[in-house]
Structure formats: structure tokens, C-alpha cells
Amino acid sequence: MAIQWFPGHMNVTKKAILERIKDIDVVIELLDARLPGSSANPMLAEMTGTRRKLKVLNKQDLADPEQTEAWLAWYRAQSDTGAIALDAGDTAPAQRLIAACRELAPHRGGMAKPLRVLICGIPNVGKSTLLNTLVGKKAAKTGDEAGVTRIEQRINLASDFYLFDTPGMLWPKIVVEKSGYHLAGSGAVGRNAYDEEEVALELVNSLKGRYPQLLAARYRLEDVDALPGLHDDVILTEIGRKRGAVMSGGRVNMQKAAEIIINDFRSAILGRITLETPAQFEAWRAADEAAEAERQLKKQLKAPRAKAPRAPRPPRNPEAAGQ
Numbered sequence: 001m002a003i004q005w006f007p008g009h010m011n012v013t014k015k016a017i018l019e020r021i022k023d024i025d026v027v028i029e030l031l032d033a034r035l036p037g038s039s040a041n042p043m044l045a046e047m048t049g050t051r052r053k054l055k056v057l058n059k060q061d062l063a064d065p066e067q068t069e070a071w072l073a074w075y076r077a078q079s080d081t082g083a084i085a086l087d088a089g090d091t092a093p094a095q096r097l098i099a100a101c102r103e104l105a106p107h108r109g110g111m112a113k114p115l116r117v118l119i120c121g122i123p124n125v126g127k128s129t130l131l132n133t134l135v136g137k138k139a140a141k142t143g144d145e146a147g148v149t150r151i152e153q154r155i156n157l158a159s160d161f162y163l164f165d166t167p168g169m170l171w172p173k174i175v176v177e178k179s180g181y182h183l184a185g186s187g188a189v190g191r192n193a194y195d196e197e198e199v200a201l202e203l204v205n206s207l208k209g210r211y212p213q214l215l216a217a218r219y220r221l222e223d224v225d226a227l228p229g230l231h232d233d234v235i236l237t238e239i240g241r242k243r244g245a246v247m248s249g250g251r252v253n254m255q256k257a258a259e260i261i262i263n264d265f266r267s268a269i270l271g272r273i274t275l276e277t278p279a280q281f282e283a284w285r286a287a288d289e290a291a292e293a294e295r296q297l298k299k300q301l302k303a304p305r306a307k308a309p310r311a312p313r314p315p316r317n318p319e320a321a322g323q
């Protein structure tokens, strides 16, 4: 089942961002470098309009470096979009971000015209961590779960440079189904909005083709070459068995197996992984958009037709009526 998570506080965030955006010079959208396509909020693209934008692929320390390069090139090829990759806890790259913002809005600066930067992104992607690194102290609360920041917060980086931290926001309908699973796998979705086993199976599905060696090494799976051809549930069952997630009677506890692989992915114990390539993401998006268009068309065809207006009655012919 597709994953959707848009609780009330995100709607409040959406309204707050819409209100704030009028006075913003640069919007930093933090993406998760392990899922750079799925973590970009399509609603944000509409909301921010023509504002200067910087895409930041965060958590690059957990992602596959080769794929990070591919994604940076993909984003940089889009109009009016800068893109950089970083690790939100690292001071030097964060400082480069400040320079990049100043470059994007050279007309702003000085007390009378401070540079105003909004940091947006999905839940748990590292917005508050980045803000803390930029200001050099713990100004915003952070935590390894979705929804730590609940209200917008303004931090003065310098007398002419303001930063706004915002609560994490997803979007009301995640059309690309695979994106929902990747978002949940990364920790961007509230715990009660998804089924761990489903998410783990999709993780296995995304990993077995491109990172079979990492799966084999971590879980001591024997035949690496056979992995891409195996069913996801066969692999997850084997992972559970190898990690001792076995119930009385010898059956594998699939819930436990799911938790193991999700945690191993999140903490990068499995290795540095990027779940999607630009080409894959574009293909999913195209397929799901086509499916959505077909659904809408079917809905329209099913809807009862509006009654055609009645033709006006012809005037009575008094002669024909024999009057």
C-alpha cells in the first residue's frame, strides 16, 4: 500500500512557509543524499516560485559517492538551481554554503538589507543540524526522528544574515510509490504511518540489484550473483535467519528481520548506499504520472454525465392544436 503522511502540523508549516516566503531571498532545500529524487518536495517547488534556490544533498557521508556526483550533475542541469553535497555536521562545507547564499543574492547585505535564508526539507533530513553548524552552537533542537522541529525559528547568523529553520514537511499525495518506501526507509515518515515489513521488502528490492555485495557481506549470504534474481521475501527471510530472528518452531520473525535491515540501512552499517539513480527516478515518475492521469480519466468517464439542458419547448401551434 502506498505510504502517505501529511499530519496537521505539516499543513500549518505549509501555511507558515507561504507567509514567510514573501520576505525570503534564498531557499535552501535539504535533500537526503541517499534518496535525492524522492526527498525533493514537489509542493515546495510550487510554493517557492521564482526564489533563488540551493539544493543541498545532505548526509553525503551515508551515501554512495559516485551516485552523489551523478545527482549533483542532474540537479545542476536544471534551470536556476545550484546543488552541493555535504554532511550537516561538518563546519567547512557549511561555511561554503554561506558564501553560496551570498553569491545567489548579491543585491542583499548590510543592516538595511539583510540576507534572509529559509531552510526547508523533509522531516529528519538534518535541517536543524545544519543550522547549528552554520551558527556554531546548538541553537535549534535536533534528534533522530521525524518531527523534532515544530515551529519556525529565526537565527541571526550575522547582523545582515538571517536563517529560518522550518519543521520537516512532506506533501499530501506521494504519487511515486517507490518514493514513499524510500522516505520511510530513511526515517522521514512517522513510525505509525508505515508497515516495517513492507518497507524492508522494498529496501531489499532496491538494494539487491545494485549493492548485492554489501547485502552478502553484512548478512553472510552465500551466492552474491544469485541475489538480484531472488524474490525480496526470500532474501529478507534469509537475513532474518542469519541474524537469529527466529521464533520457536524455526520460523523467521519477519518483523524483526525488517527492523534489522531498516536500522542497518539508516546507520550505514550496510555501507554507503544511494537507493535511486536519476534515470530510475525519472522512469518511476513518468510511469506513476501516466498511471495517475489514467486514473483521473477513468474517474471522469465514470462520473455521471451532467444532464443536457432541455431544449426549449416549441411554441404551441394553435392551429395544429385545433384552437
Ligand SMILES: Nc1nc2c(ncn2[C@@H]2O[C@H](COP(=O)(O)OP(=O)(O)OP(=O)(O)O)[C@@H](O)[C@H]2O)c(=O)[nH]1
Residues within 6 Å of the ligand: 058, 059, 060, 061, 062, 086, 087, 088, 089, 121, 122, 123, 124, 125, 126, 127, 128, 129, 130, 141, 142, 143, 144, 145, 146, 147, 148, 149, 150, 166, 167, 168, 169
Ligand atoms: N550521518 C549524518 N547524520 C546527520 C546529518 N545531518 C543530520 N544528521 C542526523 O539526522 C538526525 C536528524 O537531524 P535534525 O537536524 O534534527 O533533522 P531535521 O531536518 O531538523 O528534522 P525535523 O525537525 O524532524 O524535521 C539527527 O540524528 C542528526 O544527527 C549528516 O549529514 N550525516
Ligand SMILES: [Mg+2]
Residues within 6 Å of the ligand: 127, 128, 129, 141, 142, 148, 149, 166, 167, 168
Ligand atoms: Mg528540525
